[in-house]
Amino acid sequence: MELLKNWKLILLLCLTLGLAPFKPEPHIVGKLRWIAGGAKGMTAMDWFDTLLHGLPFLLLIVIIILKIFKK
Template sequence: MQSLDHLPYLVIAALTLGLAPFVPEPHIWEKLKMLAAGTLVRPIDMFDLALHAAPWVLLGAKLARMAVKAG
């Protein structure tokens, strides 16, 4: 978990890699809508969701770790 402390660019990664491509809508949003609709069935789509969600998950873990350390 200490490796999260050494990742200062997670916000930039989440906003760029996590949302790219931006047009016509963020890719992760499209994949989340597919997941909610039950149409996320192809392995490539599952991998794509994991790839675009990874920066957001790491950012959330880092923010949670910072909150625990502060409190």
């Protein structure tokens, strides 16, 4: 729960791990397009990679939701 209080670290993770590699497009964007297109040919490694790059964004969403409902 201590990690969810450190929003600056989560934001840094979103901008680095979440978006890396940056060229030609952020990696998570390519994976989400692949999933939106039907995820044909995705292996277990591709799913793990999507989870790895998407986890910082999921944590950031959880922090935002907790802050909204805390008020």
